[in-house]
Amino acid sequence: QVQLRESGPGLVKPSETLSLTCTVSGYSIRSGYYWGWIRQPPGKGLEWIGSMYHSGSTYSTPSLRSRLTISLDTSKNQVSLKLSSVTAADTAVYYCASFYCGGDCYSGYFDNWGQGTLVTVSS
Amino acid sequence: SSVLTQPPSVSVAPGKTARITCGGNNIGSNSVHWYQQKPGQAPVLVMYYHSDRPSGIPERFSGSNSGNTATLTISRVEAGDEADYYCQLWDTSSDRWVFGGGTKLTVL
Numbered sequence: 001q002v003q004l005r006e007s008g009p010g011l012v013k014p015s016e017t018l019s020l021t022c023t024v025s026g027y028s029i030r031s032g033y034y035w036g037w038i039r040q041p042p043g044k045g046l047e048w049i050g051s052m053y054h055s056g057s058t059y060s061t062p063s064l065r066s067r068l069t070i071s072l073d074t075s076k077n078q079v080s081l082k083l084s085s086v087t088a089a090d091t092a093v094y095y096c097a098s099f100y101c102g103g104d105c106y107s108g109y110f111d112n113w114g115q116g117t118l119v120t121v122s123s
Numbered sequence: 124s125s126v127l128t129q130p131p132s133v134s135v136a137p138g139k140t141a142r143i144t145c146g147g148n149n150i151g152s153n154s155v156h157w158y159q160q161k162p163g164q165a166p167v168l169v170m171y172y173h174s175d176r177p178s179g180i181p182e183r184f185s186g187s188n189s190g191n192t193a194t195l196t197i198s199r200v201e202a203g204d205e206a207d208y209y210c211q212l213w214d215t216s217s218d219r220w221v222f223g224g225g226t227k228l229t230v231l
Contacts, residue, residue: 038222046158046166046209046222061219095165106213107154108220111177113165 002027004096004114012121018086022079022096022114030054030074034099036110037070037081039092047092051099052079059105086121093118126214127223134229135200143226145193145210153212155193157186160225161206169208170195197228205230 008020022035029035036051050060052070060068069082079096094117097110128146135141145155155173158166169180173188183198197204210223 045225046160046211048220048222051220059219062217100171104154106215107172108213109154109156109168109171109211110158110166111168111171113167116165 002033002098002112004098004112006094006096006114006117008094008117008119010118010120012086012090012119013123014087014121015085018081018083018090018119018121020081020094020096020117020119022081024077024079024098027098028074029072029077029079034101034105034108035070035072035079036097036099037079038095038097038110038113039090040095040116041089041092049081049083049094088121091119091121126217126221127210127212129208129210129223129226131224132227132229134231135197136231137202138199141197141200141204141228143195143197143208143228145195145223146191147193147212148191150191150193150212151189153188155186155188156211157195158209158211158222159204159206160209166209200228200230202230204228 003025005023012018034051037049050070052058067084071080096114098112100111101108157170159169160166170186174186185196187194207225209225214221
């Protein structure tokens, strides 16, 4: 069973960079799978941020693409998220999830989720 | 606003059937997935490829997808089914995976 756990600062100042790490257990990220990030502003719905394959190919939501970096550290079995120039609108619970593609990634789904971590953007 | 339209809330008595819809243009031609999120918890996949259940999800949960509407059906609803439910698919027009706005299921 794949398990994921997000970690990182709970408070980030406006204009700075939000950095989160997702530690994966029960599966080697170098073996395959896509790894994604989803966020949920307080009291609101889910928003897909971006996903990365173990080979390095990435997808990201167009509205965040210019500020977003997703990377894998296979030696630590971790997935990282960096979001630059944050504003209060980036305040949310951030979830890491494994993404199952099957034969067609456009039909894929998020099958395992971390517990999420709240990041507040405030001075 | 999401390209997927869900009713904000659905209420149902225990033991009855709840139907949660997800509307979108020609959604029947896409693979739709559903997630359950209880308060303070992470989402859990409850249906994938619109009608397949992950292991551990009760048979009371079923799904369908046709035309412009996908539906998650929960039969013999229990108090423990009370949660927010989200649909998800790939949106070609915006080049991203999208979630519906979510439906709060209340068990009366």
